Amino acid sequence: MLHFSCLPSFLFLLHLGISSIYGLPFHWVVYLLIFACFLCMETIRFKKRGGFNILFEETGPAVGRKVARLKNSTSEEDFKHGSPATITSSLSNQDFSSFASTPNGSSPWSSFAAGNSLCPVDEANASPPKELIGSLVREEGHVYSLAVSGDLLYTGSDSKNIRVWMNQKKLSGFKSHGGLVKAIVIAGEKIFTGHRDGKIRVWKVSSKTPRVHKRLGTLPTLKDYLKNSFAPTGFFEANGCRNSLWLRHSDAISCLCFNEDKTLLYSGSWDKTFKVWRISDWKCLESIRAHDDAVNTIVAGCDGLVFTGSADGSVKVWKRELEGRGTRHLLSRSLFKQDFAITALALSPDGTFVYCGSSDGIINFWDCENNLSHCGAFRGHKLAVLCLVTAGNLVISGSADKLISVWKRCGNDHFLMTILTGHNGPIKCLAINKDHESTSDENQWILYSGSLDKSVKIWRVTDQTPATQSPIEMDLSYNKDVSSTPSSD
Structure with a gap:
């Protein structure tokens, strides 16, 4: 020695x-x-x-590994396997005990498969896709993530490629070796991508040539690894949640978002944590053990509040507090708890409402200006809600039932404006941008939808379309079960 x-x-x-x-x-x-x-x-x-079972060693079928590890979890990974044309039908036939959070192990994905009279969506009577203005198809992988910035559209898939599109044509692409691209967010000229290997990669688009993208680095950085190697990992209890500065996520990154002024980046992961990164120097400020199962979705807004949704069926609210150049997030309350996994969160553009989609096809929403009071719930899909976006007074949901529902909010009521059909697989991601070419006085947006049928479809939506039905009746018997538990603080 x-x-x-x-x-x-x-x-x-x-x-x-x-x-x-x-x-x-x-x-x-x-x-x-x-x-x-x-x-x-x-x-x-x-x-x-x-813990070597939590590393990404390809020792067997991917489904088997994820099912064996994430008991009682609903994770998007499971839509990746199998033919896109048969994914939805197979949902009601598989044993989803690994995805359901229900005590009896029943599948939340098939809760509406046999038909539910409370679900207003009827695919056979859905309006024709007159809003469809284009399709982008590349036979290289299922589309898992979308982001739009100006005229540029970024798509991420399980092929490890990130494609860049302009005017419905492929402009360029760049490849990452981090596996499945599960999340994309954009801040100025920088593009942040979250990957299956638990890392965040940072890219920069050339201001002169949008076709050129350069990789700037990876989070966590080598500098952080070296600095952290000299200090043992510390644990302390904060509001009942264990907080430890593990620099790297130990499982796939499922979601990314910025705070209001884009100075902080939040990353959620299947490792049950979310991390806080400072954009200016890419430093990891915090790592918070937030839930008892995978963190599926995260949004930030509403005066420093951060919302996390998990496969454990809960939505939690975190309050950001500044500490010098650093920051600290404390659990404010457990906003919601149910037996079905939380799969999507979205804030209204003005920050007054927060929406929550779950694996039972239901969308709940709360009023941020009224102490986060629960306003109601509406049922829009036969299967799981997988993604949500908002624009103006519109709320748009994509689902495992291959449909996109467009809702308009009037007060606390939501009208079903239209149902967009055309995809042959579950709708995995949505992105929306203002339609700057519109010459009418209407509020119009360009909607992008990514699916496990390996395509991206482009739609034009407006809040002036005549409603197809009366305001959705609130299911009061369901609302009684909604609970909000303030933290002990």
């Missing part, structure tokens, strides 16, 4: 050997040794936790 007194001589000889081969300076040799020691310590730590 190497004695510590021999360490300087050993480092010098190692430096001579490595520098003769690679030409590396001495301080880089020291950094590499420190990083290697850090990796060894992390390996030992993971083994003590019995």
